[in-house]
Amino acid sequence: MSDTAPLAPRASTAETPEADAAVLVRGVTKRFGDTEVLAGIDLKVPTGATTCLIGPSGSGKSTLLRCIAFLEEATTGTIEIHGDPLGFAEAPDGGRTRLSPQSIRAVRSRIGMVFQQFNLWPHMTALGNVCEALVTVRRMRRSEAEEHGMAQLSRVGLANRAKHYPSELSGGQQQRVAIARALALDPEVMLFDEPTASLDPELTGEVLNVMRDLAGSGMTLLVVTHEIGFAATVGQRIAFLDHGRLLLDGTPREVFGEPRHPRLAQFLETYLDRGAAALV
């Protein structure tokens, strides 16, 4: 691969068999009115690895993540989670058929999602947030759910904040509770939508550390992030999006190494003062 021309999109060194893909994105486009946000994305997110989705603002990375979670409906194309279609299934005639709400809930429950705005339920305590789906959806007994929930809060270092309401927690703590809430359902894939973008700089570290631990534990993560330093050090795969197209998709060495794609180089320039200086 090292002799690839600088402008050609780089494919991954080791082609992952489709069966190994935790998330399989096929031909996804997304239009909002006349605006094409995603212009045909094919992406395999390998199981047990951390994939970071980077790119300039407006490149469509959050939209892609939301399409994967079926929070946005892709205009065309399909999503599979470990081989099971989410939202739309490919019909024999090449079109798509919409799946039932039950099917969507069932496949979705295998995905954990962490939002930029945390989206904790403000009327429930940290533990209440973590336990809600265990009790309501998984029908666990309250005591059992709380035991499991406390274990998740310990995992993100917040066991001592279990009885606090979101408004009593810092942004970083809220985001860690949100991660614990997603982890509580033992997801096969964790999606992160710019998890540190709305945090004060001094609070991003605690959230990134939790994510680093998750990555280290062999969980499948797909992270939309502006933290290029995190992507370069924790990401095992980097996908670079630009104007709704997947421009680069490979290991950090392939994507960030020389020769560097001019669009990526241009993008990284903007990060000179944001901790990615070593890369540029």
Add this chain to the structure above:
Amino acid sequence: MSLRLFELMLWAAGYTVVISAISIVIGLGIGLLVCAAKLSPNRLLSLPATLFISFFRGVPLLVQLLLIYNLLPAVGISVPSVVAAVVGLSLCTAAYQAENLRGGFNSVPKGLLEAADMVGLTPWQQLKRIRAPIAFRLTLPALVNEAILILKASSLISVVGVIELTRMAQNLAASTYKPLLFYSVAGALYLVICWTVAGGGALAERMARVGRA
């Protein structure tokens, strides 16, 4: 003022409180139904709700009370005037409470429901566990406001012959030739009732945490 007359005023104040409270509770129930209908994508439900709200918000309560008081007997329903009064107050406050509740439901941040979607809550579970509790908390200050407005507006039901606080003050003022005294006492009693409601509302708001959603 003799103790006997003051007792009469207190009794009338109690009557005002009871009638207002019943109207607010019934109004909240009807308001919830109207709000649900108005939020429905089905025009057969949302259109009547819109008409209901625009009528009861657009016609003065005094006119509504006189209409109901005269309409019910005209269609062969004979009811005590106090029932007509409660019906009028309930329907009027229902229209306002429906709009307050709709505002509450629409103010629930979308992201909170996306988070509920992602953990697999069904739409009904989301309504029960997330939307309604948050909407109710967001609506609470408006609800307290509405309760105070209805308490004061209940003075209008004296026109259909219900002897509540205002009517009692009028009667006693007329029979004793001391209007200033009885209207002052009535005003003071309204003030005490409304302060109590406002204080209770503030307490309820403190207890119902909303946080920085």
